[in-house]
Amino acid sequence: MKTIDLRSDTVTKPTQEMRDAMAGAEVGDDVYGEDPTVNRLEELSARMLGKESALLVTSGTQGNQLAVMSHTRRGDEVILERSSHIYQFEVGGMAVLSGVQAAPIDGIGGRMDPSAVESAIRGDNIHYPRTSLICLENTHNRSGGAVLPPEHMKEVCAIAQTYGIMTHLDGARLFNAATALGVPVSELAAPFDSVQICLSKGLAAPVGSILAGSREFIQAARKFRKMLGGGMRQAGVIAAAGIVALTRMTERLKEDHDNARLLAQGLSEIPGLRIDMASVQTNMVFGAIADPGRNAGQLAEFLANRHIRINVLDAGHFRLVTHKDVDSGDIDNVLDGMRQFFAESQAYPVTGKTVSFKDNY
Ligand SMILES: Cc1ncc(COP(=O)(O)O)c(C=O)c1O
Incomplete structure (x- = not known):
């Protein structure tokens, strides 16, 4: 997979x-x-x-x-x-x-x-x-x-x-x-x-x-x-x-920007997440957790179990970067995963096994 x-x-x-x-x-x-x-x-x-x-x-x-x-x-x-x-x-x-x-x-x-x-x-x-x-x-x-x-x-x-x-x-x-x-x-x-x-x-x-x-x-x-x-x-x-x-490889960067926009748009519609659309200008999406019961570490671990890896910035924030190895179908899968995380009612323990914090800038 x-x-x-x-x-x-x-x-x-x-x-x-x-x-x-x-x-x-x-x-x-x-x-x-x-x-x-x-x-x-x-x-x-x-x-x-x-x-x-x-x-x-x-x-x-x-x-x-x-x-x-x-x-x-x-x-x-x-x-x-x-x-x-x-x-x-x-x-x-x-x-x-x-x-x-x-x-x-x-x-x-x-x-x-x-x-x-x-x-x-x-x-x-x-x-x-x-x-x-x-x-x-x-x-x-x-x-x-x-x-x-x-x-x-x-x-x-x-x-x-x-x-x-x-x-x-x-x-x-x-x-x-x-x-x-x-x-x-x-x-x-x-x-x-x-x-x-x-x-x-x-x-x-x-x-x-x-x-x-x-x-x-x-x-x-x-x-x-x-x-x-x-x-x-x-x-x-x-x-x-x-x-x-x-x-x-320079001409295709527009595709990454379009995918970032698509991703940000989808994320902005998920209750529990806050996305500043004005800040989405190139291939990055920074998100904030707006649900007091959840944090970015839990989100990253939940997604990692679904083969999706994200960058946790701190307890309340994460970063997503689009690139040539991510296509628009992948964006749909990520949005599904995100929706599931916020739809499920139980809290997720962070074991730290699948997520490392601040490992890549
Ligand atoms: C703005 C900026 N400058 C410099 C670097 C450093 O590049 P490298 O990882 O190749 O040392 C990075 C890496 O992400 C970066 O984002």
Whole structure:
């Protein structure tokens, strides 16, 4: 029986086309710069993102951390949204790897108020750290996959430029934002000094992310990647799937967005659940339990017993992510399961055997 896994789009399996491309990939030693498939992927992604240069990295986390390392000096301060992935879910890497501190700002729908960003920029005072980097995230994961509008990103980047501060875009799901907005990713990446995109989420490649920016920036990041053990040898095997991801998988993201909307619509009609439809903009649905007798752990366990996996955020909240391995028939099955959970009268004990909390962002 098929398991419907809605915990994240990171669970997507590579397509047959990717597997074929990987098996037949032309390879060389990428630390010597001699892997033709990696070189092809890096050139393709630089072109798509409208940047001079690009680097294949092992993961979104590595891409973001290399950006912070390359843009900052020890003791600097980085402005970023409080619930952003870089601040919350990268194991404190900024502090450990770059020796910088964060100046987190609360956002709404992932958006920091531009005037709050400007106020957080440190002046020229002997006591202050130097503000050297501002990071944005689009789509914004913890805001339910919300899309940051291009004008907002331009406004924040213009402020940064006025003060000579670098900007980085965590675009783990930038293609989802581009799909929702109907614009090319290059337009969204344009105001930023650097951008990171994930190949291994909705685009379904098994491994890898891309970091892009100026030639000089990528040179610095390449060296730091080596330092972190991310210099891979015959990485063309991975890059081959990345090329398929960028050339064959971006157009279909609209399907995931349509399925998320369908799912959210169905959930919003179930008594006991609260869904903010306005927040459903891409491939994520965040739900709240509005029944005092039940919690998200119970719901997850009930569904897990029906081969449906969801991501529990806390006792009252859960996250569902649509992706290529979930179709509209699966959405119907999930809605049936949800309805059953709220229709049955007994309480469900959580054994913890089938559900793990906060395991995947
Ligand atoms: C917004 C965002 N940035 C970065 C990452 C990190 O990507 P990875 O899991 O490849 O390290 C994620 C992962 O979910 C993410 O959602």
